[in-house]
Amino acid sequence: MxxxxxxxxxxxxxxxxxxxxxxxxxxxxxxxxxxxxxxxxxxxxxxxxxxxxxxxxxxxxxxxxxxxxxxxxxxxxxxxxxxxxxxxxxxxxxxxxxxxxxxxxxxxxxxxxxxxxxxTMAFAITEPDAGTNTHNITTTARRDGDGWVLKGRKIWISGVDEASNVLVVARAEDAKTGKVKPVLFVVPTDAPGFEFNAIPMEIVSPEKQFQVFIDDVRLPADALVGDENGGLAQLFAGLNPERIMASSFNTGIARFALDRAVAYAKEREVFQGPIGGHQAIAHPLAQSHIEIEMARLMTQKAAALYDEGDEFAAGEAANMAKYASAEAACDAADRAVQTHGGFGASQEYGVAGLLVATRVGRIAPVSREMILNFVSMHSLGLPKSY
Structure with missing residues (x-):
């Protein structure tokens, strides 16, 4: 093999x-x-x-x-x-x-x-006023007898309406130092004080995005996941897998877009033959195939490193995979629409909606700019810029 x-x-x-x-x-x-x-x-x-x-x-x-x-x-x-x-x-x-x-x-x-x-369980970390800066989240967790009380807001939380529970990232005050620390709680979506509103989106998807309001939600002691003093290690345990999965999500959509474009380029005849016989159509599709395969390879490398337990190397590869896959997906969707001509904007051929879906891949779950910050600082040894 x-x-x-x-x-x-x-x-x-x-x-x-x-x-x-x-x-x-x-x-x-x-x-x-x-x-x-x-x-x-x-x-x-x-x-x-x-x-x-x-x-x-x-x-x-x-x-x-x-x-x-x-x-x-x-x-x-x-x-x-x-x-x-x-x-x-x-x-x-x-x-x-x-x-x-x-x-x-x-x-x-x-x-x-x-x-x-x-x-099914959703995941809530992003907040309206913190954005990419996870260190600035303000959702608080305070002890109340044997349990906890959570209060705060979250945004861009996927699939809350389909989830039984949400893994919420909050901050608690350390009794010894007085400093705040990240903590994780499983919160039932039907808990009193837990509310969510759908955010209207242009993306064609059954899975919706939500703004979440956590208003003095009371939780038992066993809702706390991990050690309350475990810190960032527990939080970041889910973020490398998230980037790897986002990369696979992106490359999958890119493959779908490319397959649609290639099928149409083979069957659509203009100027005495299939349009796929013209380099103006064929070359961009060939470029997408190359870009997708490179992104898939980096994604597989990131997954292998993660499964081997090499946290730093996995983090670097996961970030690069997520970057490459989002670029490949955006290009593939754009080229699929162009290949279809006017039909590319129709619902019939199912490629126009991919433009928005793939474009979000450059933003979530971590923006391309933050990935470039990571690579600049950790891979190249340049000064921290943020």
């Missing part, structure tokens, strides 16, 4: 996920989005097949695989026109953090539902 080939098991996983997702496809996904419905059937079928929790330990209902496996599932879904954003959030971020830092009781309580899709 070549070093640059995935294992036969991973290749078979991709094949089976693609087969399952193709039963649904882009028409199903876009139809659900435009009618205001959810892709619950697809989500639950993925859970029954064991794909949602493939990265979660087997004793909690998972497949015992690594981040590379769940990333492969995410990519193949998107490549079939079904980019499932909650794949990034529920199993990869929340599942990883709970499996790594949760108590035995917490793992037994929450991981099985994440794996079978019946207990």
């Amino acid at each position: 070549s070093t640059f080939s995935e294992t036969e098991e991973r290749q078979e996983l991709r094949k089976q996920v693609a087969k399952l997702a193709s039963k649904y496809g882009r028409d199903y996904f876009a139809g659900k989005a435009r009618s205001g419905e959810k892709t619950t059937e697809l989500w639950l079928e993925l859970g029954r097949a064991g794909y949602l929790g493939i990265n979660v330990p087997e004793e909690y209902g998972g497949g015992g695989g690594g981040i590379g496996d769940i990333a492969a599932v995410c990519e193949e879904l998107a490549a079939q026109g079904c980019p499932m954003l909650l794949m990034v959030v529920s199993p990869a971020i929340c599942g990883t953090v709970i499996a790594k830092y949760g108590s035995e009781e917490q793992k037994q309580k929450w991981l099985p539902g994440i794996c079978d899709g019946t207990g």
